[in-house]
Amino acid sequence: MNFSGALLKWYDQNARVLPWRSHPSPYRTWVSEIMLQQTQVESVIPYFERFMQRFPNFESLAMATQSEVLSLWEGLGYYSRARNLHKAAQLVMAEYGGKLPSTSKQLMQLPGIGRYTAGAIASIAYGQSEPALDGNIRRVYSRLLALEEPLRSPASEKLLWSFAREACPNERAGDFNQALMDLGASICLPNQPLCPQCPLQANCQAFQQGSQNQIPVVEKKAPVPHYIVTAAVIQQEGLVLIQQRPQKGLLGGLWEFPGGKLESSDANLAACLQREIWEEIGARILIGPAFGVYKHAYTHFRIRLHAFLCQLEPGQQVTETDSLRWVQPSQLAGFAMGKVDRQIAENLNKDLLQ
DNA sequence: AAAACGTGGCC
DNA sequence: TGGCCAAGTTT
Structure with a gap:
């Protein structure tokens, strides 16, 4: 042919x-x-x-x-x-x-x-x-x-x-x-x-x-799981805390508001967020007002992310490292983020303009 | 070698 | 809304 x-x-x-x-x-x-x-x-x-x-x-x-x-x-x-x-x-x-x-x-x-x-x-x-x-x-x-x-x-x-x-x-x-x-x-x-x-x-x-609508034969993909996720917008003295994701894996090298998946052991969203921040950053936080629910579909799973405005517990401190930064909200645009975290960053700047 | 890896558009 | 699909590669 x-x-x-x-x-x-x-x-x-x-x-x-x-x-x-x-x-x-x-x-x-x-x-x-x-x-x-x-x-x-x-x-x-x-x-x-x-x-x-x-x-x-x-x-x-x-x-x-x-x-x-x-x-x-x-x-x-x-x-x-x-x-x-x-x-x-x-x-x-x-x-x-x-x-x-x-x-x-x-x-x-x-x-x-x-x-x-x-x-x-x-x-x-x-x-x-x-x-x-x-x-x-x-x-x-x-x-x-x-x-x-x-x-x-x-x-x-x-x-x-x-x-x-x-x-x-x-x-x-x-x-x-x-x-x-x-x-x-x-x-x-x-x-x-x-x-x-x-x-x-x-x-x-x-x-x-006449089989052009039957070909190619594509195998069905398994339905994707759905996770509940939390994220903390931790503010202190006008700055907000962001963390860089590991180089490998999902959104590798991008920045995000720290948080993580809700686990069956978590009593509620607040408990999930406090656990995640303790595990990832080693700090205790106070959970404040909800800051939006963000739905997003990745390739292999779907999330519903609950963001919260947070503060460090009195006496707690978080020191900057290569992958942990305190930044002015207006500077967030200079840090590469995935779609959900970018939305949160933009909403934060919108709020601060009020 | 199957699973992971983003996002936007279409129906 | 949710599944499918798009100029694939890596592990």
């Missing part, structure tokens, strides 16, 4: 105009590919523009503080991408003389670059004939092949990567890969694909069977 010609012809007339496609460079391709991991194009565009203004090249990114990189990333999610991007820029400066390596194998050695991203960069930025398999292309190929096996099974993964390797042309591989992604994003949609407009209709077994 050779559909490369029809696909590229379609792409020549329908390619989306995107910031990283104008003035292309390996640096811009790399940053865009990291930002686009599990993230839709429309969400990425403003972040990409800001990032390029502030960090136009490997050197500026490598020289930056992690704090500044995370701040520019705030709101995009999957923050390990930002930490890895920063690390990788420093590696490129130190090990590759400031020039991104060009082979898929070398690219995969850099943090944050896996099989897909290595293929995407090698093909788009360096014109190499390397396949890339992302969510869009998996869907397109599963329909071309009328694949009845679940899309993310090991067997399907093997089949799809090998199909991608075979289909990838020697010329214009970067355009070929991007064309498949554009096609998946605009025509070969997850639901109700626009088959009449598809340049690959003649190559599509699912369309011929």
